[in-house]
Amino acid sequence: MSKAENLPTVRRGRPKVVEYEDRRKAIVQGAYSAFLELGFAQTTTAEVARRASVSKRAIYEVFANKKDLFATVIKEYRYLFMDLPRPEGETLSLEETLFRIFRLDISENEALAREAILKLMTRESVFFPELSDYLYESKAIHSREMLMEWLESEHEKGKLTVEDSGICAGMLMDIVFGALIPRKWVSEIEGKPQLDAEGRRHQLEVIKKRIRMVLRGINPTA
Known part of the structure; x- marks a missing residue:
């Protein structure tokens, strides 16, 4: 049996799922605080991204638009x-x-x-x-x-x-x-x-x- 066959199987996918959920949670929390403080009209995706410590692109990877958020x-x-x-x-x-x-x-x-x-x-x-x-x-x-x-x-x-x-x-x-x-x-x-x-x-x-x-x-x- 080769050394490669002795290596443990690496399971993929789970870290990405966890990362997605953590990012989504951070975005929702950031949006929550922004909407309460600034209102819907004055809240921008840039402000939500700042509060959530993510990029604007990350927000649009999870939510379609500001109304969806x-x-x-x-x-x-x-x-x-x-x-x-x-x-x-x-x-x-x-x-x-x-x-x-x-x-x-x-x-x-x-x-x-x-x-x-x-x-x-x-x-x-x-x-x-x-x-x-x-x-x-x-x-x-x-x-x-x-x-x-x-x-x-x-x-x-x-x-x-x-x-x-x-x-x-x-x-x-x-x-x-x-x-x-x-x-x-x-x-x-x-x-x-x-x-x-x-x-x-x-x-x-x-x-x-x-x-x-x-x-x-x-x-x-x-």
Whole structure:
């Protein structure tokens, strides 16, 4: 047997996969910080490349354009505001499940990150309606549809009475996200201090009370 035959087999490919994932993660993180600080319009691929410590070419090897990068950032962080789909065989009460779906008991740091992402999404969607459309088309955002599926599933199990899952899902999302964003914006505009940790806790308790009220309507035994 020759020496060449005694050499161990060299497996190829894995390092490149790891390198790709690491580069992608760095780009998404760089874009996240840039979009939050500068907004969509003022964020350039050059700035993202600088923050991610990669070349502009590396960005285009992973993402088609800036809209694709923005959608990916939103998709990466959407876990902060909706926890769907739910685990199979979940035995929690409807009330507790909805609290978990809307992540009403997250940490203070996660709450701050959620506020930043929600504000970014809403602000940029106002300035760039086509960006909002793209988020839905690319399924970076499809929380309403997922919530509708959950409501319909619970209806089929006899746990809820939902005549229109779309209206019910929209109402629940308005209750939660309508309370999470505007107060902070009003405080900023009026020059008032933003909500502190205690203020956020009170805000979440109010949201929980509203969800309980909705549950009484769609689940009289709640």
